[in-house]
Amino acid sequence: MSLDKSEVQKIAWLARLAIDEQDISTYSDELSKILGLVETMNSVDTDGISPIAHPLDLTARLRPDEVTETNQRDKFQQNAPVIEAGCYLVPKVIE
Secondary structure (H helix, E strand, O other), X not given: OOOOHHHHHHHHHHOOOXXXXXXXXXXXXXXXXXXXXXXXXXXOOOOOOOOOOOOOOOOOOOOOOOOOOOOOHHHHHOXXXXXXXXXXXXXXXXX
């Protein structure tokens, strides 16, 4: 797919981008290459191929869920303007 000057200008306007006149042809070529790549990828037959999250069959290394920090809630809440029952109170923003 090839983009012409007016299409590049319209895309730039929609994206609120300022493009110099002399750069429009470069943007047109580059965007056309990207759209060509998308067309090529869309033409690949993917029937029978299941989606995967990662190309390699790896398992995540998980660390044990252990507390490593001390509870400093009281120290942190000293800076809060208003607290109640260990919770920060904030102004109501939704009626």
